[in-house]
Amino acid sequence: MANLTHWNPFKPLTPFESRAPMLGDFFRDFGLRPRWQELDAPDMRIDVSENERSYAVKAEIPGVDKNDIDVSIDGNQVSISAEVKRETSKKDDERDICTERYHGQVYRSFSLPGDVDSDKADARYENGLLTLTLPKKENGSARKITVS
Known part of the structure; x- marks a missing residue:
């Protein structure tokens, strides 16, 4: 059986935070959530x-x-x-x-x-x-x- 792959169009936006974890920490320190994370539905x-x-x-x-x-x-x-x-x-x-x-x-x-x-x-x-x-x-x- 062929492998099934789930595609999420917003996933390419989320690696930005993994490349710059300090930026995510910056927003977290102010109690804010980066806008691109809101696009990532479960x-x-x-x-x-x-x-x-x-x-x-x-x-x-x-x-x-x-x-x-x-x-x-x-x-x-x-x-x-x-x-x-x-x-x-x-x-x-x-x-x-x-x-x-x-x-x-x-x-x-x-x-x-x-x-x-x-x-x-x-x-x-x-x-x-x-x-x-x-x-x-x-x-x-x-x-x-x-x-x-």
Whole structure:
């Protein structure tokens, strides 16, 4: 199976800080966060494996409620999206010094070598790990599956 590579268009901006760590420290000392770091949304890390009968997908999506995860399958195309929510309640006398937690939508879509039998697909979410079991099929059909 071919290696899957996740591409993030904003990643080329982040090595700037690794080349000049003092610049990052400069901003950190003032309680500010460099603007290019705000563009770096969290990645959804995935592992895909296969055996004779099915594909297994494991996706790290920490801090997400299972009801906020959508998985859709169309032939050999698998799409996973999740709404990452962040609590914003704080006291009147509090202010943010550094905020690294992300709020928004994360999304991954990838193709598998063969079609998936979406009627028999299974999705489970536990401890921040989404596990998909996707049985292989000769002819696929589009279907959304429920995360349990």
